[in-house]
Amino acid sequence: MNKDKAIVVFSGGQDSTTCLFWAKKRYKEVIAVSFDYNQKHKLELACAKDICKKHNIEHHILDLNLLNQLAPNSLTRQDISVDKNAPTEGLPNSFVDGRNLLFLTFVGIFAKQRDINAIVTGVSQSDFSGYPDCRDVFIKSLNVTLNLAMAYEFEILTPLMWINKEETWKLADDLGVLDIVKEETLTCYNGIKGNGCGECPACKLRKNGYVDFKNKYK
Template structure:
């Protein structure tokens, strides 16, 4: 019998780490793929490497430095501070134009080369920073486009799409990796592992979800 295999888009943050262990429960073999795009919080790749090494998961880091040149944003430019709140009617300056579209496309090419059809990503439409490339309609649309472009039947799964951060913490708890996700992942836009800086939008979203999880699951 052939083994079930999946590739996880893995940043080393809360969501993708939760999805990584979600995938490990469901597939015989899981491969993690991360991206170096010149992000200021590049320590997330160190977290990704450590988690994969500690749990014997094959891990690859792909060079996406071109994205830094094409899409100026506060996650890659030292002279841009991360906005604590987006201006009315505008995307936050932490949005990296085309990031998920490119990441999923390159992961799909990587997966097909290894005969793998299942791709796992931690994007969520329920509890996010307003990024359009985290929406369900985008993922489904790109899934169709990738299938047509490569004449291959990819399946992009989004375990977190319809749940908020509180439920994501609960999922990590149920998977037995709550402490790992809390202490060893990097979600902070300012590059601080674990609980982060506490000030950037990502940290606030993460902490709010954790506080709600603890309060409702005592």
């Protein structure tokens, strides 16, 4: 088992990009894996590809189009608009059923073929928008399941699990990649790079965190 390598689940967004550079500080070699599930805004894959190329990181895009067929929602369908505000009941319509479950499972299979045990993902329970597959209990449960399923000792690492968006911006700054994260990533549910549309829940969360970070640390 190669302890000098890690694989990052990489979307090209704020959180996964911060995790990518967090991993680069800790491992000799980092591999980024992204997923094409026919998402509405393919620009996120272009962002992921560009960041990896610029920083000489091995990058793979895996085909997961079946997820699009199984779980229609506002991130995969042109005719479904993203909720501007969190619903009073139930999950937001930007939640993709099974996405992190499938992403981490496929990355686990990929990692085992390369004799790598460290898997890094940017999920966070502190600002998880109600997504059940961003919770610590889910990650710990899946870690055990993957180990049992493949008779292999995976370690799923979640650097952002217990920090909020303000602290995530601070982490990016500490890593020396604040400008990269601010200008080159795509977090917006409406597919606008950098600061985004400013209206969707992801943009509001990102912007509010940045304002708090600037007020506190700059």
